[in-house]
Amino acid sequence: MSVFDWFTTAANWQGPDGIVTRLGEHVGYVLFALVIAVVIAFPLGLWVGHTGRGAVVLVGAGNAIRALPTLGLVTFLFLLFTESTTATIIGLVVLAIPPILAGTYAGLQAAEHDVVDAAEGIGMTGWQRLWQVELPIALPLVLGGIRNAVLQLIATAAVAAYVGLGGLGRFLLDGLAILDYPEVVAGAILTALLAIVFDLVLAAVQRALVPRGVRLAALATTGSAATAGGVA
Known part of the structure; x- marks a missing residue:
């Protein structure tokens, strides 16, 4: 049987x-x-990015979490909780937190200090500066971190099959068990197509949410950097 069949x-x-x-x-x-990871990482990234406190700990913890093998973590959690769904979701949440956290923190840190100082100069409170000035400027990087997290989750959610759950990972695991390679390839194709569809949807959402002025400023910055690189 071929993959087409x-x-x-x-x-x-x-x-x-x-x-x-x-x-x-x-x-x-x-x-x-993703929802659980956003609820945890987004507020924490906002706090660290806005206040500047705990940045070193944030970067170190993010790098340490990225180094954890998801399959090993899910297997360990399964042995610990003896519950497949709990182990899988916790493992995926741990995987998704670092890119969301890093994107939120980096986005706030990338906000122009002159703009933030001007907002403070006209009497805006810290809360107002965060939501009305810093966050709109940071949105491209914040949403970029979420897109990165989604792609990693789609690719890694196949580990659910290793602890007895479903998902597209079943095609990979079951196909390998009976040497049905068209099923294995089909599972990989479906996973890749799902990632492409999600990324296109999130790109459209990002375009709709990011203010036009912020998009134009980002394009201008990218163009200036490309020109400088060409001259160098």
Whole structure:
């Protein structure tokens, strides 16, 4: 059987082991973990970026978390909690926190100090400066961190299959178990297509949310950097 035959076989699209069901499970793991990670990382990134406190600890902790192997972490959590869903979601949340945290912190730090000082000079409180000045400027990097986290989650959520759950990882694991390589390749293709679709959707959301002036300023900065690099 070829990969094309596998995709055109109706039985592979239906039932509890079909593509539609596995795709829904995979998306569910990704969105659930993403929401929890945003709730944790976004406020923390705002606080560190706005106050400047704990930046060294933040960078060190983020690098340490990135070094953790997700499959090993999920396996350890499964042995600890003996519950597949809990172990998988915690492992995915740990994976998603660093890019969101780093994007939020870096975005606030990238805000022009002259603009922030001007906002303070006209009498804005710290809270007003954060939400009305710093965060709109930081939005491209904040949303970029979320997009990065989503792509990592989609690629890594396949580990759910290793602890008995569903998702697109089932095609990889089950296909390897019976040497059904078209099923393995199909699982990889579905995962890649899902990542592309999510990235395109998030790119559209980013374009809609980021103020036009901020987008133009970012393009101007990118163009200036490219020109300087060409001259050098």
